[in-house]
Amino acid sequence: MATAIEYFKLLPKTNCKDCGQPTCLAFAMLLANQKAKLEDCPHVSGEAVEAMKESSAPPVNTVKVGTGENAVAMGGENVLYRHERRFENPIAYAVSVSDSWDAPRIAEAVAKAKSLAFDRVGMVFRLDLVSVSNDSGESDEFLAAVDAVLADWDLPIMFEINDVGVAEAALSRHAALKPLVYAGETADVEAFAKLATKHGCPLGIRAKGVEAAADAAEIAAKAGCKDLVLDLGASNLKECLEWQTIARRAAINRKFRPLGHPLMNRVGCGEYAVATAVLSTLKYGSLVVFDGLEPYEALPLFTLRQNIYTDPQVPIQVKQDLYPIGDPGPHSPIMFTTNFSLTYFTVRADIEKSKIPVWLQIVNTEGLSVLTAYSAGKFEPERVAAAFEESGVLDKSDGPVVVPGLVARMSGKLSEEIGRDVVVGTNESKDIPKHLREITS
Amino acid sequence: MAEIPSVAEKYGSKVGEVPVGHGDYVAGGAGGMPFLSFENPSKRRPMIAGEVRDSLVGYPELAAGMFSGREKDPADWAMMWKEIGADMIFLRLTGTDPSVGTTTAEDAVRIVKEIDERTRLPIMVHGCGVQEIDHEILPRICSEVRDTRLIVSCVEEEDYKRLSAAAMAGGHHVLAFSNLDINLAKQMNILLSDFGVEKDNIFMDPLMAPLGMGLDYSYSVNERIRLSALRGDRMLQVPMVCHTGEAWDVADATSDEPGLGDPAHRVAWWEAITAICAMMSGADLLVMRGPSAADMVRVYAEELAGGS
Numbered sequence A: 001m002a003t004a005i006e007y008f009k010l011l012p013k014t015n016c017k018d019c020g021q022p023t024c025l026a027f028a029m030l031l032a033n034q035k036a037k038l039e040d041c042p043h044v045s046g047e048a049v050e051a052m053k054e055s056s057a058p059p060v061n062t063v064k065v066g067t068g069e070n071a072v073a074m075g076g077e078n079v080l081y082r083h084e085r086r087f088e089n090p091i092a093y094a095v096s097v098s099d100s101w102d103a104p105r106i107a108e109a110v111a112k113a114k115s116l117a118f119d120r121v122g123m124v125f126r127l128d129l130v131s132v133s134n135d136s137g138e139s140d141e142f143l144a145a146v147d148a149v150l151a152d153w154d155l156p157i158m159f160e161i162n163d164v165g166v167a168e169a170a171l172s173r174h175a176a177l178k179p180l181v182y183a184g185e186t187a188d189v190e191a192f193a194k195l196a197t198k199h200g201c202p203l204g205i206r207a208k209g210v211e212a213a214a215d216a217a218e219i220a221a222k223a224g225c226k227d228l229v230l231d232l233g234a235s236n237l238k239e240c241l242e243w244q245t246i247a248r249r250a251a252i253n254r255k256f257r258p259l260g261h262p263l264m265n266r267v268g269c270g271e272y273a274v275a276t277a278v279l280s281t282l283k284y285g286s287l288v289v290f291d292g293l294e295p296y297e298a299l300p301l302f303t304l305r306q307n308i309y310t311d312p313q314v315p316i317q318v319k320q321d322l323y324p325i326g327d328p329g330p331h332s333p334i335m336f337t338t339n340f341s342l343t344y345f346t347v348r349a350d351i352e353k354s355k356i357p358v359w360l361q362i363v364n365t366e367g368l369s370v371l372t373a374y375s376a377g378k379f380e381p382e383r384v385a386a387a388f389e390e391s392g393v394l395d396k397s398d399g400p401v402v403v404p405g406l407v408a409r410m411s412g413k414l415s416e417e418i419g420r421d422v423v424v425g426t427n428e429s430k431d432i433p434k435h436l437r438e439i440t441s
Numbered sequence B: 001m002a003e004i005p006s007v008a009e010k011y012g013s014k015v016g017e018v019p020v021g022h023g024d025y026v027a028g029g030a031g032g033m034p035f036l037s038f039e040n041p042s043k044r045r046p047m048i049a050g051e052v053r054d055s056l057v058g059y060p061e062l063a064a065g066m067f068s069g070r071e072k073d074p075a076d077w078a079m080m081w082k083e084i085g086a087d088m089i090f091l092r093l094t095g096t097d098p099s100v101g102t103t104t105a106e107d108a109v110r111i112v113k114e115i116d117e118r119t120r121l122p123i124m125v126h127g128c129g130v131q132e133i134d135h136e137i138l139p140r141i142c143s144e145v146r147d148t149r150l151i152v153s154c155v156e157e158e159d160y161k162r163l164s165a166a167a168m169a170g171g172h173h174v175l176a177f178s179n180l181d182i183n184l185a186k187q188m189n190i191l192l193s194d195f196g197v198e199k200d201n202i203f204m205d206p207l208m209a210p211l212g213m214g215l216d217y218s219y220s221v222n223e224r225i226r227l228s229a230l231r232g233d234r235m236l237q238v239p240m241v242c243h244t245g246e247a248w249d250v251a252d253a254t255s256d257e258p259g260l261g262d263p264a265h266r267v268a269w270w271e272a273i274t275a276i277c278a279m280m281s282g283a284d285l286l287v288m289r290g291p292s293a294a295d296m297v298r299v300y301a302e303e304l305a306g307g308s
């Protein structure tokens, strides 16, 4: 991102106010904060606008795979550490199927890929792509395998192809899906770059080490390819960490364009593959392609991605409101908790498990968990009572009012505030079903 | 081939190096961000401490089942950790709380000595969390165990004098706890220094929140702590300790909900990922619960450090 001073240098410095700002400097400050566009100044030259676009483009390109709302965006990063600013585009994960497999085996792998989807904190954590690998070396086999995948997979896809001829056949048929074409290390980069550019599809290339990758990226760029994803060809964790760190620092700190692309890893399956994916998720990867992924590996990995890519400044929150769960009536229990997403969705899921209808009151604690909010003075009995008042839940039900176990301390005061008895609930939400059965029987 | 601009940072400062136990194990010493050989000449990987308890009350059954019955005797349990490859033993004396167990002060001292004699590994001792009891038992251990340098866990802002004094008198180290906040972490180290604890005797625990339960905060707090230390903040230049065992408390890590796969494998990844995040954000010592997670993390850390 350019600074206010860099923008200021480009402006005519006449302070004519045509941009709506009192001075050119004031306008430059807005530009630096991305609150205005350079075009808003009618007096700035065309070349200056072009030059600025070039230098103010994010240091890492954004590449999109797939189309529509399911498209996966990669890259676009501006910072090295997430405390500086939220990371832009979450890393994507793919599993690969081989075109030497028969259709039932492919269907089974696709079904397994689809099953790697988990509802958590109001989002779906899922696998992003299926990759089709041209192990047969033949076009016909490849196209058949792609059809077998598409029969049941409507998220983005990618192709792993070494042979330009096969790639041409595949893109002629499927370019509209905007697949990522991943050419192996031995592939002819220039030919692949021309092909991908012609079909408007993103290209993945592999070269061993940062120098070789930068060279390959330059060749692809000369051939007109803008949407590039780089595989630095790391063969172990250390290379993965060091090379990806060098590439990303060179792009961001040194504005070194040839390495300013999303980074990817092609791994196998099992422990070491997952470890590589974990590292890549932390340090600058945008895509990891597996041979296979088990649910016990996928859930922790997807959770990690969500943790790393969440905005460090703003916890994910839900709205303060009354949430009826399972059609509650005039005697159903009333439970309450904070508006921190993680807390809300955990508690909600456990109430649902009990199959007992409940009125769940969410109290705005500015996105803090139960104890954090309580220690910060944002989950006081007064605040809870006010939320009850606002939703009118106490008139809707005369059922027991359940206090989260961790803040049992607030029971007396809350009972006084609302003029009703309260019951202390469990500390952990997983014990809610049992407790609910006890208090409703 | 293309020339890549140099990206090594010249930080100018490093984290202190602290010998523990009988002096043959050293923690800390990082001069750059973790495992980057182009800016961090230290090839040291983080130490791994295996958790041992004097009582199994409240300890997850799934974890207990991974120690082949040897978890029943603390010294034997510690030996098993050594066989797995741990560099240190973390002893949590939960049983000294009379509502949990029957461990007396004499028992506690004996357990520490036994672990030391059998494993010769450095030891970190943690109390039961009840202040009066910890104030009695931990100082006894500090004065009666003299030939190995312990890490006494842990001291907090409202309660650090008694334990720090006992640790100093016995020639041991203290672990300074703070709650997920760089300024609080620094404040603790200043308090301890002002109280007379040498910087070389302080470890800090900034509270590692596990995967899916606040790891996002911890990861960034740790990175900021480490960057500030490297950039010259002397009060943060002490080795960082992260506990990863809390990963076992996360519902998703151990639930037997169908479709999530084998809980034993899942919790191993849950803890291993928590530990990898801890070391990638600067941890110098990982306190771990599960043997398979500890094993994975040690192997990966060795490879990343590029030494052995």
Ligand code: B12
Pocket: A315, A335, A336, A337, A338, A340, A342, A343, A346, A347, A367, A368, A369, A370, A371, A372, A373, A374, A375, A376, A402, A403, A404, A405, A406, A425, A426, A427, A428, A429, A430, A432, B179, B180, B181, B184, B208, B209, B213, B214, B215, B217, B246
């Ligand atoms: C991540 C975290 C933070 C994050 C904030 C995360 C967030 N959005 O809330 C940050 C870094 C900002 C933070 C800050 C602080 N934190 Co904090 N934090 C944590 C941590 C590590 C995890 C919290 C979490 O996400 N829990 C997960 C959610 C799902 O848990 P939960 O909301 O409690 O919900 C569970 C149960 O309560 C139950 N439940 C929930 N609702 C209901 C309702 C009913 C009816 C029932 C029956 C059950 C139930 O179900 C859920 C699952 O079991 C905990 C330690 C820990 N491991 O728990 C400390 C912790 C909560 N924090 C603590 C403190 C003191 C603070 C600070 C005051 C310290 C400081 N640094 O200044 C600040 C205050 C914040 C402020 N001033 O703005 C203390 C609280 C001490 C206490 N016992 O009161 C803790 C326990 C750490 C500790 N051991 O000292 N914290």
Ligand code: SF4
Pocket: A011, A012, A013, A014, A015, A016, A017, A018, A019, A020, A021, A022, A023, A024, A027, A040, A041, A042, A043, A044
């Ligand atoms: S319109 Fe352009 S020249 Fe005029 S004040 Fe604004 S920035 Fe300056």
